[in-house]
Amino acid sequence: MKILAIETSCDETAAAIVRNEGPFENRILSNVINSQIDLHAKYGGVVPEYAARNHVDMIDVVINEALKLAKIDFDEIDAIAATGGPGLIGGLLVGMVTAKTLSIMWNKPFMAINHLEGHLLTARLCYDVEFPYLLLLTSGGHFMFVEVFGTGKYKVLGETLDDAAGECFDKVGKMLKLKYPGGPLIEEYAKQGDQKRFKYAMPLQKKEGCNASFSGIKTATKGHIQSLGENLTYQDKCDIAASFQGIVINFIERQIKKAYAMTTTSIQNVVISGGVAANLALRAALLNFAEGLNLNFFAPPVSLCSDNAAMIAWAAIERISCGFPYSPIDFNTRPRWPITET
Ligand code: KG4
Ligand code: ZN
Numbered sequence: 001m002k003i004l005a006i007e008t009s010c011d012e013t014a015a016a017i018v019r020n021e022g023p024f025e026n027r028i029l030s031n032v033i034n035s036q037i038d039l040h041a042k043y044g045g046v047v048p049e050y051a052a053r054n055h056v057d058m059i060d061v062v063i064n065e066a067l068k069l070a071k072i073d074f075d076e077i078d079a080i081a082a083t084g085g086p087g088l089i090g091g092l093l094v095g096m097v098t099a100k101t102l103s104i105m106w107n108k109p110f111m112a113i114n115h116l117e118g119h120l121l122t123a124r125l126c127y128d129v130e131f132p133y134l135l136l137l138t139s140g141g142h143f144m145f146v147e148v149f150g151t152g153k154y155k156v157l158g159e160t161l162d163d164a165a166g167e168c169f170d171k172v173g174k175m176l177k178l179k180y181p182g183g184p185l186i187e188e189y190a191k192q193g194d195q196k197r198f199k200y201a202m203p204l205q206k207k208e209g210c211n212a213s214f215s216g217i218k219t220a221t222k223g224h225i226q227s228l229g230e231n232l233t234y235q236d237k238c239d240i241a242a243s244f245q246g247i248v249i250n251f252i253e254r255q256i257k258k259a260y261a262m263t264t265t266s267i268q269n270v271v272i273s274g275g276v277a278a279n280l281a282l283r284a285a286l287l288n289f290a291e292g293l294n295l296n297f298f299a300p301p302v303s304l305c306s307d308n309a310a311m312i313a314w315a316a317i318e319r320i321s322c323g324f325p326y327s328p329i330d331f332n333t334r335p336r337w338p339i340t341e342t
Helices: 037-041 048-070 089-106 115-126 165-175 182-190 215-227 234-262 280-292 310-321
Strands: 002-007 012-019 028-035 079-085 110-114 133-138 143-150 153-159 269-273 296-298
Touching: 002 048, 002 089, 002 310, 012 048, 012 310, 028 048, 037 048, 048 089, 079 089, 079 115, 079 310, 089 110, 110 115, 110 310, 115 133, 115 143, 115 269, 115 310, 133 234, 143 234, 153 234, 165 182, 165 215, 165 234, 182 234, 182 280, 215 234, 234 280, 269 280, 280 296
Parallel strands: 002 079, 079 110, 133 269, 269 296
Antiparallel strands: 002 012, 012 028, 133 143, 143 153
């Protein structure tokens, strides 16, 4: 089976062609991403209107490129998938209308995919990861612990009550006057910083369950930065980055232990996904957590953890393989689409 997928839910215009035969390393025939980061950088965050316009400009370019790189023709595609939500409505509509049009023109079935399901199943595109597993999805828009029982069978064990972790990295980046998105730069600065210099209270200390909250950490960081006055030295920035990243990781470590305690199946595998999964310090902490419990830890390559269309194609392959129906051509785009409603 070969699937063409389109992903336009946020600030990446992406198209990919993925097949389900052969060794893992040969399954992605093409995975094209046009990032809009430079477009949004000067605003310090994604501007939905500009994002939608740029998707319109780039969607045909990335699809053509994906077909060219995969060296296949329309005829060889079995179905067309696109992210149907959740995400920014303008971008979602561009991807959905394009996928539906191609589906009608080429007479191929169409499948709307939940963006989160793409992140949830990515590890299985790369490695032999068996169900059930405990997954941490941490990106710019989402933070959740999910027990993944099987394709389409998900239980959200806990999620953020306010900001997503990536959003918090980006806001702290802005406070430190770093280029958008702040996440990768904070990780770089943190390498040369003193994690113990700035103190934080652990969020949700008295709360049961494994929900998360990052807004208190963000506010505390703002206070630490203000206490340093107008001109921060390079070392000040490194120390803020290290202390901030340290508390975020300590908090995630604490909550994932609770998430694991809440699982109801015999979990053997721990998986991370989403853009923040690029953070090597976080990966190391989760590997340590998994090894301590004799569990396997899987972290897909960074290029597949952040938004891409290969994960959307893969989710479609998993769903089709399990006998889930295709989507009706009048499927309504869903800017809000809980993962439990797939
Ligand atoms: O999944 P993603 O590409 O897009 C969505 O938000 O859906 O995630 C992007 C997020 C941004 O907030 C970015 O700052 C964060 O992932 N990020 C990181 C790192 N690399 C990317 N956060 C912390 N450390 C990193 N190395
Ligand atoms: Zn995402």
